[in-house]
Every structure is written in C-alpha cells, then in structure tokens.
Amino acid sequence: MAADGRIDAVDVLYSDHYGWLRRWLQRKLGCAHEAADIAHDTFLRLLTHPVETPLREPRAYLTTIAHGLVVNHWRRLEIERAYLAALAALPEPLAPSPEARAETVEALVAIDAMLEVLPDKVRRAFLLSQLDGKTYAEIAAELKVSERMVKKYMANAMLNCVVALENAAR
Amino acid sequence: MKTAFEALHAIPAAALEEAAGWFANLADGTATDADRKRLQDWLDAHPDHVRAWKRVEEVTGRFGPVAHGGQPARAVLDLPRAGRRRMLKALSVVVAAGAGGLAALRLPWSQWRHDLALAHAGHRTGIGETLALALEDGSRVWLGSVSALDVSFSENRRALSLLQGDLLVETAKDSVQPARPFTVATRHASLRALGTRFAVRCAEAQSRLDVFEGAVELTLTGSTQTLVVRSGSQATFDAARILATGQADPGRESWSRGILLTDGMRLDALIEELGRWHAQAMECAPEICPMRVAGAFPMKDLDRILAAVQKSLPVRVLREGSVVRIVAAPPAAEGRN
Numbered sequence: 001m002a003a004d005g006r007i008d009a010v011d012v013l014y015s016d017h018y019g020w021l022r023r024w025l026q027r028k029l030g031c032a033h034e035a036a037d038i039a040h041d042t043f044l045r046l047l048t049h050p051v052e053t054p055l056r057e058p059r060a061y062l063t064t065i066a067h068g069l070v071v072n073h074w075r076r077l078e079i080e081r082a083y084l085a086a087l088a089a090l091p092e093p094l095a096p097s098p099e100a101r102a103e104t105v106e107a108l109v110a111i112d113a114m115l116e117v118l119p120d121k122v123r124r125a126f127l128l129s130q131l132d133g134k135t136y137a138e139i140a141a142e143l144k145v146s147e148r149m150v151k152k153y154m155a156n157a158m159l160n161c162v163v164a165l166e167n168a169a170r
Numbered sequence: 171m172k173t174a175f176e177a178l179h180a181i182p183a184a185a186l187e188e189a190a191g192w193f194a195n196l197a198d199g200t201a202t203d204a205d206r207k208r209l210q211d212w213l214d215a216h217p218d219h220v221r222a223w224k225r226v227e228e229v230t231g232r233f234g235p236v237a238h239g240g241q242p243a244r245a246v247l248d249l250p251r252a253g254r255r256r257m258l259k260a261l262s263v264v265v266a267a268g269a270g271g272l273a274a275l276r277l278p279w280s281q282w283r284h285d286l287a288l289a290h291a292g293h294r295t296g297i298g299e300t301l302a303l304a305l306e307d308g309s310r311v312w313l314g315s316v317s318a319l320d321v322s323f324s325e326n327r328r329a330l331s332l333l334q335g336d337l338l339v340e341t342a343k344d345s346v347q348p349a350r351p352f353t354v355a356t357r358h359a360s361l362r363a364l365g366t367r368f369a370v371r372c373a374e375a376q377s378r379l380d381v382f383e384g385a386v387e388l389t390l391t392g393s394t395q396t397l398v399v400r401s402g403s404q405a406t407f408d409a410a411r412i413l414a415t416g417q418a419d420p421g422r423e424s425w426s427r428g429i430l431l432t433d434g435m436r437l438d439a440l441i442e443e444l445g446r447w448h449a450q451a452m453e454c455a456p457e458i459c460p461m462r463v464a465g466a467f468p469m470k471d472l473d474r475i476l477a478a479v480q481k482s483l484p485v486r487v488l489r490e491g492s493v494v495r496i497v498a499a500p501p502a503a504e505g506r507n
Contacts, residue, residue, distance in 0.1 A: 086242035
C-alpha cells in the first residue's frame with residue numbers, strides 16, 4: 001500500500017507544517033489568500049511528486065517548493081499583465097471573449113515556461129516557425145544563420161520542451 | 171539538460187531525442203511522402219517512439235491558442251526577457267525585505283491588483299442584470315447585479331474570485347478525481363466549499379457569506395482565523411475579523427430567481443438593496459428607516475415594490491424630479507387609508 005503510505009506521510013507533514021508554511025508565505029506575499037493557495041499547492045505537489053526517503057529538513061524542502069510556486073505565480077501575473085496591456089490597444093470589436101483570453105494566458109504561461117531556458121536564437125527560431133509559420137530559409141535569413149543551424153535549433157528547442165513535459169508528467 | 175535526462179525514467183531519453191529530430195525534419199513544411207513514410211516506420215518500430223511523438227504533438231498543440239490569440243499574444247512572447255526578469259527580480263527584493271518592508275507596500279499593491287482584476291474580470295454584470303453560468307465541473311453559479319467574477323479552473327483547483335457584488339454557488343461533485351478544492355475568494359477572505367450551496371456578497375468594506383446547504387470554510391485575508399460556516403448560518407466579515415454571525419437569509423439566494431425576499435428587512439436596508447438593482451436614486455427619511463418590510467417581490471418591478479411598501483407601511487413614496495423619496499405619511503393621509 002505504497003500510495004496510502006505516501007498520503008499518510010504527507011498528512012503528517014501537513015499537520016506539522018501547514019500552518020507554519022502558510023504564515024511563512026503570508027509574510028512573503030502579504031496576502032493570506034494567496035499564501036493559503038500556494039501552501040495548498042505545495043502539499044499537492046508533494047502528493048503528486050512523492051519523495052522516496054523521509055525528509056530530514058521538511059521545512060527547507062517545503063519552502064523550496066513553495067518558493068518555486070511563488071515565482072511561477074508572479075511570472076503568470078506578469079505575462080497576464082503584458083497580454084492585457086497588448087489587448088487594451090485593440091479596437092473593441094476585436095477583443096477576445098473572456099474564455100479565449102483565459103485560454104491564451106494559460107497557453108502563454110505554458111509556452112513561456114517551456115522556452116525559458118533556451119538560448120535567445122533557439123527560442124526565436126522556434127517561435128518564428130511554430131507561431132509565424134515561417135520556413136527554415138526565411139528563419140535562417142532573419143537570424144543570419146544557416147538553414148542547417150535552424151534545423152538544429154528546432155530539434156534542440158523541441159527536445160527541451162518534451163523533456164520538460166515528461167518531467168512534469170512524472 | 172543533463173539533470174533532466176538523468177531524472178528521466180518513463181520515456182527513454184533516446185526516444186525523445188529522436189522524436190525531436192523527426193520534428194525538426196518535418197517542421198519546415200517541405201517534408202515529402204518519403205519523409206513521412208520514414209517517420210511512420212520509426213513510429214512502428216517501438217511503442218516508446220509513439221509515446222515520445224505524442225509528447226512532441228503535445229508541445230505543438232500548446233501553440234494553437236497563442237496562434238489564435240493573434241498579435242497581442244505573440245507580442246508577449248516577443249517581450250525582451252531581460253526586462254521581464256528584472257521585473258521578477260524587483261518583486262523578489264520586495265519578498266526579501268520581509269514583513270517590515272512589505273507592510274508599507276501592501277495596500278497599493280493589493281489595490282492595484284484589485285483594480286486591474288476588476289477591469290479585466292471574466293464575467294461582469296450591469297445594474298439589474300443577473301448572469302447564470304455553468305462551470306466545466308458541472309457546478310452552477312449566478313452573478314447578481316453590478317458584480318464581477320473571475321473563474322479559474324486548473325488541474326489542481328476550482329477557484330472563483332468575486333471581485334464585487336453578489337454570487338450564488340451550487341457546487342457539483344467534481345468531474346475530476348480526486349476532487350479539486352472549490353474556493354471563492356473575496357478581498358476579505360477565502361471561502362472553501364465543503365460540498366454545498368452558498369451565497370457571497372463582496373462589498374468595499376466587508377463581505378458576507380450565507381450557507382444554505384453543506385458548509386464553507388472561511389479564512390480571513392488579514393488573519394489566520396478560520397471559521398466553518400454551516401448550513402443555515404451566515405457570517406459577515408472584513409479582512410481582519412468576523413463582524414457578525416447569525417441565521418442565513420433566504421433573500422440572499424432568491425435574487426437568482428428574480429425575487430426580492432424581505433423577511434423583516436429594515437426600510438433603509440431595502441432601499442439600499444433596491445439601489446443595487448435599479449439605476450434610480452432613492453432616499454428614505456431618517457425617522458422611518460427602522461420600519462420593517464416583509465414580503466416577496468419581483469426584483470425587476472421597482473414600481474410594484476414601492477407601491478407595496480406604501481401600502482403596507484405608514485409611508486408615502488414621492489417622486490421629486492429624478493429622485494424617489496420615501497417619507498412618513500401625514501396622519502391625515504393615514505386616516506384616509
């Protein structure tokens with residue numbers, strides 16, 4: 001019953017450290033609501049990404065996860081704000097529905113996270129191909145590299161993305 | 171990169187690498203039938219190849235909504251990353267400053283967040299409007315007059331944010347198992363549904379929660395205090411404390427059916443409530459404010475409600491220019507009735 005054991009372990013962690021983690025986050029964020037959310041997500045992460053051995057420094061571990069989530073939270077806000085600012089420049093009839101907006105922000109956050117670690121040219125090549133539909137010849141001209149290099153960039157970018165996805169899925 | 175590979179067990183790294191290579195071969199749009207045939211052969215060679223290729227398709231699938239999002243979406247990804255990093259860094263400094271440094275920043279930051287959120291709320295209603303929404307998990311919510319709501323469902327949560335106004339919630343058993351928590355945030359508290367039907371009002375100074383079925387766990391924004399509000403109860407609160415508790419008011423859900431229920435409501439409270447639903451300036455003379463009104467009225471029919479008030483109480487409803495004024499009925503008029 002490994003699964004039950006894991007939930008038990010997280011239960012213990014939860015009852016021992018949830019309140020502490022929430023206060024820690026609240027000091028960081030200044031908002032009890034966000035602090036509760038992220039504390040909650042931290043424990044969810046523990047449930048979905050179990051650690052094999054008992055934790056020697058549970059609070060250090062929890063704050064590491066929580067800090068990552070806080071950074072993601074801000075990143076999302078920043079992306080959302082940039083997108084809304086860009087939308088504000090559109091004439092009214094072209095403005096997307098709230099659902100479409102939410103979906104776009106969601107996708108932007110996901111793509112941004114996937115491409116974050118890529119070198120600039122690799123990232124640009126990937127976006128030019130996947131979003132703007134450009135051919136390798138066009139991308140090569142724009143980035144002033146060879147077509148063979150563009151193809152390498154594309155493989156490199158995709159490999160990063162699939163590895164990130166695969167890690168996230170585990 | 172290396173650590174990512176080392177951590178990888180599920181799909182062999184080699185399969186992912188080859189899949190990425192195949193993607194690069196084909197993404198130029200110049201692939202021939204022979205290329206596609208070779209890809210098919212590679213896919214047929216091993217189930218891991220198919221799984222790896224699925225991941226590739228997952229990645230390309232993520233670009234769909236952004237491509238549809240057009241230029242504004244594209245522009246976000248073109249932002250200079252250094253600038254965005256700086257922004258994140260600046261925020262991190264705020265964090266590092268700790269509790270003392272944060273106190274001074276808290277108000278403007280949260281106010282700014284609130285105003286921005288309000289301007290871009292997913293769902294908004296005007297005066298007198300209600301909006302019924304079916305959420306993707308089967309839950310139903312109703313938005314009352316002059317209200318703003320954001321809905322954010324993800325893998326892990328069902329999160330609503332009531333930015334202002336009235337919300338009635340009827341949660342459904344989550345379509346995803348294990349069930350994701352269902353929460354409603356107002357500027358004063360976070361409410362967590364424990365299987366339930368409840369109404370929330372978010373006003374500037376305070377919020378109010380009425381629970382009609384099940385229970386809701388309430389956590390104040392500005393303190394660690396939590397309270398479980400059970401079926402048949404209500405709580406009124408601001409960010410720092412619970413201001414009042416008592417019986418749930420059925421009138422706090424009847425608006426979703428277009429009904430104004432005034433179970434002994436004070437006249438001034440009724441006028442205030444009507445003011446939320448009708449673009450009509452109304453005043454009530456101070457001496458009659460404590461009078462109580464009981465009844466069920468069609469929310470939209472202001473004339474009928476005012477006529478009923480005049481009929482049931484010793485008051486006069488006067489129309490003076492664009493303002494409706496309710497005053498005590500002169501004794502003579504009362505005698506004539």
